[in-house]
Structures are given as structure tokens and as C-alpha cells.
Amino acid sequence: MPQKLSALRYIRNNKRRTAVLIVSLCLCFVLTMLTQFLLSTTEESFRSLLLGNGKKMQFIDLAGSSYGLDVDNLSYEELVPLYQEKQDTLIDNLNTYEGVKAVYDAQILYECLNPVIGQFYFELPLVEKEEIPIFLEHFGAEIIQGRLPEHPGEIVLDTATMANRGYGIGSYADEQNMGELFKIVGILDCDYYFGCGIPSDEYTCESMITVLSDGIDDMTVLLENEGITYREKYDSIVDYKRTTEILEKEVTDVIAVSTQFIFIGIIILLSIALFIVYTTYLRDRHNEWCLYCSIGYSRKTIYLSILRELLFTFAAAIFIGSIMVAVSEIVLYYIMIQPNGLKCNFLHTGALWEIFCSYALLCGILQIPVRYALYRIRTIDAMDDDLY
Amino acid sequence: MFEIKNITMIYDMEKAEKVYALSGFDLTLPDKGLVGIIGPSGSGKSTLMYCLSTLKKPTDGSILYNGKELTRLRDSERENLRRNEFGFVFQRHFLVPYMSAVDNVTVAAAQSGKAVTEQAQKLLSGFGLGEKEWNKRPAKLSGGQRQRTAIARAMINNPKVLFADEPTAALDHENAFAVMEILKDYAKENLVLVITHDRSILKGADRIIEMWDGDLSAVKECDAV
Numbered sequence: 001m002p003q004k005l006s007a008l009r010y011i012r013n014n015k016r017r018t019a020v021l022i023v024s025l026c027l028c029f030v031l032t033m034l035t036q037f038l039l040s041t042t043e044e045s046f047r048s049l050l051l052g053n054g055k056k057m058q059f060i061d062l063a064g065s066s067y068g069l070d071v072d073n074l075s076y077e078e079l080v081p082l083y084q085e086k087q088d089t090l091i092d093n094l095n096t097y098e099g100v101k102a103v104y105d106a107q108i109l110y111e112c113l114n115p116v117i118g119q120f121y122f123e124l125p126l127v128e129k130e131e132i133p134i135f136l137e138h139f140g141a142e143i144i145q146g147r148l149p150e151h152p153g154e155i156v157l158d159t160a161t162m163a164n165r166g167y168g169i170g171s172y173a174d175e176q177n178m179g180e181l182f183k184i185v186g187i188l189d190c191d192y193y194f195g196c197g198i199p200s201d202e203y204t205c206e207s208m209i210t211v212l213s214d215g216i217d218d219m220t221v222l223l224e225n226e227g228i229t230y231r232e233k234y235d236s237i238v239d240y241k242r243t244t245e246i247l248e249k250e251v252t253d254v255i256a257v258s259t260q261f262i263f264i265g266i267i268i269l270l271s272i273a274l275f276i277v278y279t280t281y282l283r284d285r286h287n288e289w290c291l292y293c294s295i296g297y298s299r300k301t302i303y304l305s306i307l308r309e310l311l312f313t314f315a316a317a318i319f320i321g322s323i324m325v326a327v328s329e330i331v332l333y334y335i336m337i338q339p340n341g342l343k344c345n346f347l348h349t350g351a352l353w354e355i356f357c358s359y360a361l362l363c364g365i366l367q368i369p370v371r372y373a374l375y376r377i378r379t380i381d382a383m384d385d386d387l388y
Numbered sequence: 389m390f391e392i393k394n395i396t397m398i399y400d401m402e403k404a405e406k407v408y409a410l411s412g413f414d415l416t417l418p419d420k421g422l423v424g425i426i427g428p429s430g431s432g433k434s435t436l437m438y439c440l441s442t443l444k445k446p447t448d449g450s451i452l453y454n455g456k457e458l459t460r461l462r463d464s465e466r467e468n469l470r471r472n473e474f475g476f477v478f479q480r481h482f483l484v485p486y487m488s489a490v491d492n493v494t495v496a497a498a499q500s501g502k503a504v505t506e507q508a509q510k511l512l513s514g515f516g517l518g519e520k521e522w523n524k525r526p527a528k529l530s531g532g533q534r535q536r537t538a539i540a541r542a543m544i545n546n547p548k549v550l551f552a553d554e555p556t557a558a559l560d561h562e563n564a565f566a567v568m569e570i571l572k573d574y575a576k577e578n579l580v581l582v583i584t585h586d587r588s589i590l591k592g593a594d595r596i597i598e599m600w601d602g603d604l605s606a607v608k609e610c611d612a613v
Binding site for chain 2: 004005009010014141287288290291292294295296297298379380381
């Protein structure tokens with residue numbers, strides 16, 4: 001078999017130098033993937049909360065004027081019964097729609113979810129004791145510890161929210177803001193960030209129309225059918241369409257920008273460092289390549305051997321990096337993410353593509369010193385000419 | 389083997405005062421034997437060797453190698469010749485610092501595989517480098533061992549012509565004679581061209597070519613030594 005210039009010969013005999021390149025590329029890979037992984041806990045947790053809950057339960061809070069009431073010329077005493085009447089009618093009518101399981105006029109307690117970055121308050125409906133099993137069934141939730149709420153001011157929460165907030169049975173929900181008003185009496189096994197309870201006797205929370213449904217993404221369509229036009233300025237609706245918008249505008253886009261900044265920063269720093277280190281390495285091998293050229297190896301053969309070394313370095317970095325990322329993600333999941341009731345995404349194909357593309361770009365950038373090193377190759381006679 | 393006609397090599401062509409490294413002479417070299425090229429610095433002996441080995445192209449004249457005109461070869465043909473039919477021992481050993489002695493020899497092989505490694509080990513053993521030295525890097529070898537490794541590298545393809553430019557320049561007398569013995573032995577079947585300042589190491593050469601200012605001042609057959 002004709003002899004080729006083996007890339008492995010250099011790698012085998014220059015483990016430390018090759019390791020420096022592999023470790024730099026590997027660290028960049030691990031850093032990028034783990035940043036993405038940690039940020040994904042925020043995005044995935046919010047996604048589960050906003051999209052999951054938005055599909056199962058919607059909230060409507062309309063202004064009196066949206067019901068067609070002349071709020072400017074009615075006193076508060078006159079307005080309240082009229083508003084209640086309109087709302088009750090709307091609740092009855094919404095109950096008739098296909099896909100709507102039940103509609104309630106429920107008080108809303110807000111609970112907070114804290115991922116790695118940011119926080120988000122979500123709605124916990126407070127309803128009658130008899131209505132709680134309907135909510136649990138709708139969300140596929142089962143009580144696994146404690147009991148269901150029986151008295152005013154008692155609530156149940158899912159395990160993830162409990163873990164995220166550091167609650168236990170007997171804790172008070174949002175104690176910092178609400179005081180000891182809503183006591184947690186049970187823990188739910190549920191795929192959603194979910195909880196519900198019975199209103200407190202001591203404090204009345206804000207009320208909203210609470211709709212349990214499946215497959216209704218946009219509540220404004222139903223309201224339009226009822227002759228009510230949703231006005232963003234005066235009315236408040238929490239449904240799948242709007243939570244999707246919130247997720248995109250306030251979470252996904254913001255995280256994407258942060259991730260891009262971090263990623264670009266890492267790649268620029270890596271490119272500069274690698275360029276300098278790699279140029280030094282190439283310079284040290286000048287005599288070796290001059291020898292090869294003198295004894296009959298073509299420049300193309302020399303170039304291909306350099307390229308093979310470079311590709312091996314990148315491939316090794318990605319291989320080792322992948323193992324490190326996988327191990328780190330599993331460890332982080334069990335020590336940080338799961339105990340905090342957060343969701344995450346293990347595989348970031350987008351980030352992987354970005355890394356592959358940037359590594360391809362980096363490989364391209366490193367062709368500059370490689371081409372220059374090849375240009376500088378001379379046969380030994382020319383080196384002697386320089387000496388004398 | 390080599391038929392050289394009117395070979396001329398001019399440096400600094402663009403300058404008014406041209407430097408003639410080779411000033412147009414004829415020479416014929418045999419198929420085998422040890423040929424020494426001797427002369428002071430700047431006499432053109434290295435330039436002659438580089439022209440014969442296709443590393444340099446002469447400004448004028450012709451070099452026939454086994455009937456092939458070397459000055460008209462394409463780059464790839466010249467590389468093939470250097471790879472398969474010529475061997476080189478340079479003034480400095482030019483061993484690759486990170487490779488073992490064996491790897492330094494096999495790197496020049498035209499073929500790869502276990503047989504090549506065995507051949508390299510055989511050559512090194514023949515040159516007095518024991519098994520202990522095979523895996524040592526050049527920095528761990530003595531000057532003589534380095535030069536013998538460089539000679540083994542030059543011989544790995546069993547070249548028809550071996551060019552040796554001052555192969556003993558960096559060696560003590562004992563090592564210098566040992567290296568010359570290896571070259572003389574190889575010259576029994578092949579052509580070995582040795583450039584040197586030191587006439588004493590050419591004892592036993594088949595022919596000695598003396599150069600002066602880019603020209604041949606004398607060509608002496610072996611009896612003359």
C-alpha cells in the first residue's frame with residue numbers, strides 16, 4: 001500500500017499539544033451545550049406551564065363595557081348586579097360549547113414558578129369543595145400525599161410546584177404576599193403545574209371566569225359568538241393563543257437572544273485563542289514539512305495530512321464533548337432540575353447545528369495559517385540558500 | 389546513469405552582476421559506486437547535487453537520468469523520482485523531533501505496512517542502533533546515531549541514487565568513518581554521491597570530482613585516492 005503521511009503519527013507523538021486543541025474545542029462545546037441546557041429549564045418549564053395549562057384551562061375577565069353595560073352612567077350599586085347577571089349568562093352559554101367541560105366563576109390565587117432565570121405567576125382556581133374533583137379529573141391529577149381541600153383556605157398543589165417553591169404539607173402558598181391564608185393540605189401527581197383549592201373566608205381574591213376545556217385555543221372566538229368583542233386594553237384573557245404569544249415574546253425570544261450572545265462570545269474567544277495556538281504549532285513544524293517536500297511528498301499530500309489531523313481534533317472534541325455534556329446533563333437533572341420541579345430539554349438540535357456550523361467556520365479560519373504554512377514550505381536546498 | 393551536458397546555474401539572474409554557481413560543464417556518472425564531490429565553500433558542489441536530485445532546476449544545460457531529461461519533468465514526476473529512486477542525507481539530519489528513530493525512517497518509505505517497519509528496524513540494526521534506540525526520539529540519540537538514522541531514512545526505499553551532502557560534517561572522526569563505511573557498502577550496488585570538504589573520508593571512493601568556482605577542476609578515478 002502506498003505510504004501516506006499519517007495524521008495519527010503526529011497525534012500519537014504530540015498528545016499534549018493535540019490535547020490542548022481538543023480540550024479548547026471540547027470546553028467550547030460543553031459550555032455552549034450546558035448553557036443551552038440550563039436556559040432550557042427556563043424555557044421548557046414556562047412552555048409546560050403556559051402551553052400545557054393554556055390548553056386545559058382558560059380564564060376570562062371582561063370589563064363591564066365589554067358586556068355592553070353603560071358603566072359611565074351607572075352607579076357601582078347598579079352596576080354589580082347587572083354585571084353579575086351578564087357574567088352568569090355568559091357562563092351558561094359557554095357551557096354549551098363543544099369542547100367546554102365546565103365553566104366557573106372562580107376566585108384566583110396566584111402562585112409563582114421560579115426556573116433558573118426569571119419567574120412567572122400562574123393561576124390557581126379557588127372553587128367549591130364539590131367542584132375540586134372535576135378540576136383534578138380534567139388535569140389527570142391524583143392526590144398522592146395529604147388530602148383534598150375540605151375547608152376554606154385549603155389548597156392542593158402538584159409535586160413540581162411544591163418542589164420549586166420548597167413547600168411541604170402544612171406550608172402556606174405565597175406566604176410572603178398572602179400571609180397564612182392558603183394552607184397546603186395535599187400533594188398532587190400531575191403532568192401540569194397545577195393546583196386548586198377553596199376560597200378563604202378571610203380574604204376574597206379576584207374572580208375570573210374559569211373554563212375547563214380541551215381543544216379551544218382562542219376564547220375570543222367563543223366570545224365573538226356571544227356578541228362580545230375582546231379588547232386587549234380593558235379585558236383579560238388567558239388562553240392557549242395568548243400564552244403562546246407570551247411564551248414567544250417574553251421567554252423564547254429573550255432566551256434566544258441571550259443564548260446567541262453567549263454563543264457568539266464563546267466562539268469569538270475560541271477562534272482567537274485557537275488561531276494563535278494553532279499558528280504556533282504550525283510554525284514549529286516548518287522543517288518537518290520542508291523535509292517531506294524534499295524527499296518527494298507533494299504539497300497536496302502534506303496539506304491532506306494537516307487536514308486529517310485537524311478533522312481528527314474536531315471529531316475527538318465533539319465526541320468527548322458529547323460524553324461530557326450527556327453526563328453533566330444527567331447529573332444536573334438529578335441534583336438541580338428535578339428537585340426544583342423544573343422541566344428541561346436534553347437534546348438541543350438547534351445548538352448542535354450552530355456548533356457544527358461554527359466549527360466548520362473555525363476549520364475554515366484555520367485554513368489561513370495552514371495555507372500560509374504550506375506557502376512557506378521549501379525544499380531543503382532553498383533553506384540552505386537562506387543560510388548561506 | 390547521469391549524463392550532464394553544459395550545466396549552468398546562475399543565481400541573482402535579475403541583478404547586473406550574476407553569480408555562476410555552475411558554469412557550464414559536462415559530466416557523466418556511473419550506475420553504481422561511491423562518487424565524492426569535493427571543493428571549497430561556494431564552489432557549486434551542493435548546487436550540482438540539488439540539480440541532479442531535481443530539487444533545483446539548472447538555468448541551462450541538460451541532465452539525463454537513465455535517458456530521461458530531468459530539466460523537463462513536471463513537478464509530480466520530480467516528486468516521484470525523489471520519492472522512489474533517490475535518497476537524501478542532508479547536511480543537517482532533519483529528523484522529525486517528535487518521531488521515534490523507526491518512525492523517522494519509515495516516514496520516507498514509498499510503501500506502508502509491517503514489512504516497512506521491519507525493514508527500518510533491520511537498517512537501524514545494521515547501522516549499529518540497537519532495539520533500545522529504535523523508539524527513542526532524536527533528542528535522545530547521539531549525533532552519530534542521528535546521522536545513521538538519517539542514512540537509514542535515505543535508504544528505506546532502496547534508492548538507485550543516494551545523495552549525501554556533508555554527511556559527516558557534524559560527526560567526530562570515528563562516527564564519520566562508520567557512516568562512510570555504510571555508504572561505501574551501499575555504493576556496491578547503487579550510486580552514492582557524497583559532498584564533502586574532508587578529503588580523508590573519501591578514502592576508498594570510486595571517483596572524486598573536484599570543483600572550483602562552479603566548474604570541474606579535476607575528475608579523478610578511484611586509483612587516484
